[in-house]
Amino acid sequence: MTPLLVVLMAIASPAERIDSLLHKASALQSQQQRRADLAIPLLLQARELSAALRDEHREAQALDQLGHAYWTTHQHERASAMFRRALVKSRACGDHDGEIDAVAGIGALHIDRGEYVEAQAFYRAVVDLGTRYNDAATRVRGLNGLAAMADNRGRSSDGARYARLALGELDAGVRTGKKFPSQAFFSVPYNLGKALSEQGDYAQASIYFERARAASERLGIITGVWHVLHETGEMYRAQGDLSTAVRYYQRALAQAHRVESLDPEAITLAALGATAEARGDFEAALDHYHEALWIFEKAELFGQMPRTLAMLSRVQFLMGDRAAARASLDRANALLSKMDQPLGTSMQKLESGRQKFETGDIAGAQTEYASALDAASKNNLDSFRASALLGLAEIARARRDIDLALRLYGEAADAIDATRARIPSIEQRAAFVSATHRIYEGWVDTLLDANLNERAFLVLERERSRNLLDAVVSQNFERPAAHALHDLVSSVQVDLTSPTLNAERRALLLGQLDDAERKLDLLQTSTKARPAFTADLLSLRHALRKDEAWIEYAERPNRVIAFLVTAGGLRVSQHAIGSLESRIEFFNDLLNSANSEEAIRPGIALSRDLLGDVLAHIPAARRLIVGAAGELAALPFDALPDLQNPSQPLLSRYEIAYAPSLTMLAEMRQRRTTSPRYDLLGVAPLAGDAIAATLPIYRSAALAPLPWSGREVDGVARLVGGRADELLGSSATEEAFKHVRLRDYKVIHLATHALLDPQFPSRSGIVFTRGSSNDDGWLQMREIYQLDLSGQLVVLSACQTAFGTVSSAEGMHSLARAFTYAGARAVVGTLWRVQDTAAAAIVQDMYSAISRGQSISAALRTAQLAAAGPRPYRNARDWAGWVATGDASARPDLHPPILLARTTEINVLLCISVLLISAALYRWRRST
Numbered sequence: 001m002t003p004l005l006v007v008l009m010a011i012a013s014p015a016e017r018i019d020s021l022l023h024k025a026s027a028l029q030s031q032q033q034r035r036a037d038l039a040i041p042l043l044l045q046a047r048e049l050s051a052a053l054r055d056e057h058r059e060a061q062a063l064d065q066l067g068h069a070y071w072t073t074h075q076h077e078r079a080s081a082m083f084r085r086a087l088v089k090s091r092a093c094g095d096h097d098g099e100i101d102a103v104a105g106i107g108a109l110h111i112d113r114g115e116y117v118e119a120q121a122f123y124r125a126v127v128d129l130g131t132r133y134n135d136a137a138t139r140v141r142g143l144n145g146l147a148a149m150a151d152n153r154g155r156s157s158d159g160a161r162y163a164r165l166a167l168g169e170l171d172a173g174v175r176t177g178k179k180f181p182s183q184a185f186f187s188v189p190y191n192l193g194k195a196l197s198e199q200g201d202y203a204q205a206s207i208y209f210e211r212a213r214a215a216s217e218r219l220g221i222i223t224g225v226w227h228v229l230h231e232t233g234e235m236y237r238a239q240g241d242l243s244t245a246v247r248y249y250q251r252a253l254a255q256a257h258r259v260e261s262l263d264p265e266a267i268t269l270a271a272l273g274a275t276a277e278a279r280g281d282f283e284a285a286l287d288h289y290h291e292a293l294w295i296f297e298k299a300e301l302f303g304q305m306p307r308t309l310a311m312l313s314r315v316q317f318l319m320g321d322r323a324a325a326r327a328s329l330d331r332a333n334a335l336l337s338k339m340d341q342p343l344g345t346s347m348q349k350l351e352s353g354r355q356k357f358e359t360g361d362i363a364g365a366q367t368e369y370a371s372a373l374d375a376a377s378k379n380n381l382d383s384f385r386a387s388a389l390l391g392l393a394e395i396a397r398a399r400r401d402i403d404l405a406l407r408l409y410g411e412a413a414d415a416i417d418a419t420r421a422r423i424p425s426i427e428q429r430a431a432f433v434s435a436t437h438r439i440y441e442g443w444v445d446t447l448l449d450a451n452l453n454e455r456a457f458l459v460l461e462r463e464r465s466r467n468l469l470d471a472v473v474s475q476n477f478e479r480p481a482a483h484a485l486h487d488l489v490s491s492v493q494v495d496l497t498s499p500t501l502n503a504e505r506r507a508l509l510l511g512q513l514d515d516a517e518r519k520l521d522l523l524q525t526s527t528k529a530r531p532a533f534t535a536d537l538l539s540l541r542h543a544l545r546k547d548e549a550w551i552e553y554a555e556r557p558n559r560v561i562a563f564l565v566t567a568g569g570l571r572v573s574q575h576a577i578g579s580l581e582s583r584i585e586f587f588n589d590l591l592n593s594a595n596s597e598e599a600i601r602p603g604i605a606l607s608r609d610l611l612g613d614v615l616a617h618i619p620a621a622r623r624l625i626v627g628a629a630g631e632l633a634a635l636p637f638d639a640l641p642d643l644q645n646p647s648q649p650l651l652s653r654y655e656i657a658y659a660p661s662l663t664m665l666a667e668m669r670q671r672r673t674t675s676p677r678y679d680l681l682g683v684a685p686l687a688g689d690a691i692a693a694t695l696p697i698y699r700s701a702a703l704a705p706l707p708w709s710g711r712e713v714d715g716v717a718r719l720v721g722g723r724a725d726e727l728l729g730s731s732a733t734e735e736a737f738k739h740v741r742l743r744d745y746k747v748i749h750l751a752t753h754a755l756l757d758p759q760f761p762s763r764s765g766i767v768f769t770r771g772s773s774n775d776d777g778w779l780q781m782r783e784i785y786q787l788d789l790s791g792q793l794v795v796l797s798a799c800q801t802a803f804g805t806v807s808s809a810e811g812m813h814s815l816a817r818a819f820t821y822a823g824a825r826a827v828v829g830t831l832w833r834v835q836d837t838a839a840a841a842i843v844q845d846m847y848s849a850i851s852r853g854q855s856i857s858a859a860l861r862t863a864q865l866a867a868a869g870p871r872p873y874r875n876a877r878d879w880a881g882w883v884a885t886g887d888a889s890a891r892p893d894l895h896p897p898i899l900l901a902r903t904t905e906i907n908v909l910l911c912i913s914v915l916l917i918s919a920a921l922y923r924w925r926r927s928t
């Protein structure tokens with residue numbers, strides 16, 4: 001106590017002394033000071049003085065504040081005693097506010113301890129008190145407490161219902177001028193967002209989280225900022241985007257260290273453990289889980305423990321410590337027996353079922369999965385419901401009950417598709433599909449086991465097509481709000497190019513970048529109904545031309561499944577194959593090296609394993625179209641040795657193209673678009689001596705000028721004819737490119753640098769020069785999705801534009817794929833780095849062939865064979881990395897080249913001249 005306070009209290013009246021103590025204690029517990037431990041001695045003095053004076057009102061206040069101080073410092077028994085004494089005193093002196101605060105405090109304590117029935121009773125009492133006293137703020141507080149209680153136990157439907165009621169009363173009260181505690185403006189929308197997130201409605205949840213965060217920052221509620229950052233990380237983790245999840249968890253952890261109570265830190269540590277586990281870092285996961293559990297137990301936060309114990313058990317089991325894994329599950333079960341927590345129950349039962357299934361206890365596993373399914377279904381926990389259905393499907397398959405297994409796999413797939421449809425952005429939906437791939441994998445394999453090959457193929461097509469089909473149907477072009485956010489992203493990335501950034505400023509800017517990108521993701525949310533998947537094999541076969549064959553691969557451990565579709569039917573083959581990832585990487589490395597002829601031997605082995613059973617059953621076909629996911633998506637099938645003539649690539653016998661799925665190829669071919677007016681837009685930002693835009697600090701790369709790129713674009717323009725517009729050098733800014741009406745061009749040709757970001761794929765992009773101060777000169781994947789394209793061809797003459805993040809579910813997520821999302825019918829790109837002179841030769845020959853009427857795949861083949869020469873594997877790095885994706889059978893309807901047109905005119909004039917001269921000579925001879 002300060003000397004001044006001692007003096008003042010010596011001359012003040014007893015009531016004034018108590019008020020001074022209460023005021024000082026309240027300040028110590030504020031968001032600014034967060035020192036409840038220092039408040040406790042002052043409150044004990046205030047309580048003693050009030051009791052001595054028999055001042056029940058002030059004693060009730062002191063007791064209530066003591067309850068909050070003990071709660072914050074995790075002394076739950078003392079907190080409960082103080083709240084209950086405060087309740088008695090408040091009722092005795094008619095202090096309604098004190099009575100409400102004490103009842104709510106007791107309810108919150110019960111939530112922390114996992115005593116949900118008791119918590120529900122106290123919060124319902126708060127609602128009743130608000131109704132009795134006609135106090136909207138109290139009703140909102142009670143309803144919000146019920147929402148928090150329901151969210152904590154995993155009853156998301158109840159949580160959403162209570163939170164909507166609370167938010168409705170809050171908004172109505174604000175409109176009529178009623179006053180509410182500042183905490184309500186954060187906690188009410190937050191609890192609604194959390195309930196929606198548990199239901200898998202991530203787009204709507206993000207809207208309410210954003211509202212909660214804005215209120216927290218405006219009002220200085222540190223715990224509110226932590227809550228929203230943590231839950232945003234939880235959403236990204238649930239969708240499979242682990243990199244973004246970690247970034248939000250780390251920011252949440254930094255906020256947690258500013259909070260006096262221990263639970264925020266422990267909750268975020270548990271989440272970081274789950275992320276480490278998903279990445280396969282089991283040691284880090286164990287450390288995080290143990291640290292979180294120690295804090296939960298110390299702070300008596302028993303409601304958080306069952307979930308964390310279930311996650312800990314999973315890691316212990318995976319690391320081979322089955323006794324410890326069982327002990328963790330038993331401990332979780334003992335805690336759950338004392339609380340009604342469907343979320344914890346679902347997690348504990350799922351993990352117990354998985355472990356029993358792995359150890360051969362099929363009957364026990366079925367019981368556990370059935371219990372998890374019941375808990376998840378009753379409480380709208382869709383992701384847990386899908387996991388339980390998957391577990392039951394695998395049990396049915398193990399018991400050879402194929403009909404039941406197929407029904408359960410189908411229900412699980414429907415459950416995850418319902419969640420996927422509510423995910424806002426393309427990138428997040430792709431991550432979610434990859435994370436839930438196991439369901440579709442089991443479904444396909446079960447169908448193949450039952451020789452239901454056609455259904456197996458259609459299930460595979462469903463998984464690989466849904467995201468692309470949804471994007472085509474619900475494509476959203478720039479909304480007004482998006483322009484401001486894009487400007488913000490560009491501005492932040494420009495700031496991130498500064499070489500003098502300190503660590504604190506860098507972290508702040510990266511956080512702002514994450515937040516702006518998340519808001520842009522939300523703007524991709526579509527209200528349009530997603531189309532049902534209705535493709536059938538007959539219609540897909542009809543999408544193929546008579547001289548085409550579709551080959552679709554599915555990878556499994558130590559085997560590959562190949563689906564061959566031709567106009568004549570479907571054939572399925574399976575081949576044992578090991579070490580596929582390393583073999584493909586080795587083959588690609590040799591192709592892209594100075595010793596590329598050494599690729600022939602490993603290439604022959606790959607050809608035999610992947611194509612030996614397939615090519616023998618292909619009728620007279622001219623074009624092979626490949627659909628591949630997993631590591632096969634990185635393999636240039638064009639460059640595989642032809643088994644009939646191993647010194648020559650498969651390209652020497654076939655045109656080869658690639659597509660995400662046969663369903664998507666059929667949709668591209670059926671799509672009706674307006675014909676663009678102009679032939680070519682050629683872009684070469686680094687032509688001559690132009691310098692690339694400086695990259696943000698999170699990317700390090702040396703980007704040299706590309707002097708040949710300008711000549712490349714000029715040469716293409718001469719070959720294409722018609723109207724050809726160019727953006728070269730300093731005029732080729734990102735701003736200038738975006739302001740062009742891109743849908744007016746049949747062909748868009750980009751000759752520049754491209755850079756991949758394996759850690760944050762959505763930040764991969766194409767390099768431009770920088771225009772205005774806010775132009776970052778960096779066209780990233782999230783921006784490409786929003787381009788409005790309707791052309792027949794996009795050519796990405798840059799490094800690795802057809803390479804990217806590999807998905808077991810959907811194949812390669814690359815810059816080329818992003819242009820397909822944006823509406824390009826076909827995209828030509830590269831799997832590895834290319835030299836600008838070699839690239840210029842390839843594209844010149846390709847466009848020359850297109851001008852002669854060849855299709856895109858045929859023209860690229862012509863160019864590749866020309867570059868390959870008689871010994872193609874001697875210089876494979878120059879031609880083998882080029883691929884055509886999408887509908888590469890398209891023939892761009894370009895105007896004839898100006899040179900050809902002029903040549904034709906000269907020839908006609910010469911013929912006419914010859915005829916005229918001949919006629920004149922004939923008349924002269926007659927006359928003489």
